[in-house]
Amino acid sequence: MNASKSVARSVDNISNDISLIAPQALRKLIRSGQHTGTTTGYASGYLQGNLAILQADYADEFLQFCAKNPKSCPLIGMSKPGVPNIPELGADLDIRTDLPGYRIFRGSTDYTSVTDLTDVWRDDLVTFVLGCSFSFEAAITRSGVRLRHMDANRNVPMYVTNIKTTPAGRFHGPLVVSMRSFAPGDAIRAILYSDRYRLAHGAPVHIGDPSQIGIADIMKPDFGDEPVMNEGDIPVFWACGVTPQMAIRNVLPDFAITHEPGLMLVTDVLAEAAEFSLQTTPEAIQI
Template sequence: MNALEANLTTNAATDLSALSPQALRREIRSGHSPGPTAGYAPGFLQGNLAILPESYAADFLRYCMNNPKPCPLIGMSEAGSPLVPALGDDLDIRTDLPAYRVFSADGSYRSLVDLKEVWRDDLVTFVLGCSFSFEAAIERAGLPLRHLQAGRNVPMYVTTLETKAAGAFHGPLVVSMRAFKPAHAIQAVLLSDRFRLAHGAPVHIGDPAQIGIKDLMQPEFGDAPVLEPGDIPVFWACGVTPQAAIANAATDLAITHEPGCMLVTDIRTDAAEFVLGAAYFDATAGTTNAA
């Protein structure tokens, strides 16, 4: 077992899913990681990560504004600072996610459990909302989320839908999928629509081939889905989308989360629209997602 695999193994002596966001981040910081964070700190906003050199920050901010469904911006740091105080007083971007992907200019990446060795004074952090944040509302409504029941990461797929480019940033829309019985699918759509900072309502329902997914059992990211007869697949915009855009931009250094391994913030999901939303929705007024 290598260091990354060891870090993604839950400490059996601690029920990390029951911890507050602050306590969970402390556990991750000390090496006790949950791996994928779906189902952890329910009721609190989780975030995808994108870290870029300051020279690319303006273009990436425009990319987020152009594509608010896959890239709902919930936090941004000052250049060189590992802190995003609006999301958590003690939060340190370098250590508080279970695992990171560090990209080179050729698009290759390596996985790390912290960023201490690669951190630079010109790096700007962007935190983007995550669909894990609306899953608690779906569960409270009594709708089964089969990936959680099976202890799996949510399946994620690269589609043939293109996002709207900004500068060097461009690429396909990535979606996450949850399967439901028809009546439950309708409820899930209505529930998720309330959480616009967590991708909001789905971007597609039904036939995966219509958005370029050839095999539902072979996701590009996450784990294979758990499907039952009569299920309808429901697809949400996914925060892995910027990874393709960042790879296409060929920056000398870029950092994201490992798919499913999110930043857990101190912001309650049911209050996020009021705490974080006003400035974001003012900034994105009139923008649309190409997908």
């Protein structure tokens, strides 16, 4: 899929505006180890993706898990076994090197954090790329609404909830949400803008009291950074692509890989075009 070159510029022409970095330039920085942090705010206008990499024996069940939970697991790309790229998401994209951080699970809930998968890549691995809420943040900020975590240069806070996903085969677990806080009027605008991006989780799943969805202390997220909240703010919660990570932990496959929360794959797909142009269905994928 061709992405408009006018949306972002090469990193060589950027002063300090991270939103203007082109996806290809950002992936080059990540690949070389020059960018290792969160991708929130980077390459504005392009679709970002969460990552789940599983052995081929688990791929069919996980695909069905995504199909049954499209709010938290909107599938935007899937590889063939052993192939470390998905050309539809980026011509030069390499799954093994182009995310700032990965988590490797080996049959337990413990994991190893790495920045490169080249040495552990296997011929039986199938990659799933799932839409990310970072993709609609640009639309929110273009409307004049500030995002507090971006202004503070923090990762978005994420929480495990008491909301259950729909099981598929061996995969099951709780819904994970990301939270952004707003003044009441800005919250309404953020909700309306995010609803357009169905492949990036779409509209929120909860607004207001965090205890209603099982969050005991909003200042202590399970993933990401502590939130920045002003007096009178309303917390707004979106489905989060860390949800599959919880499902994978419940299955405990011998070998699995996910992204580090907040450290995403930045694709060449325009975020606004994705809803209308990117069609990935279980029937269209051959494993």
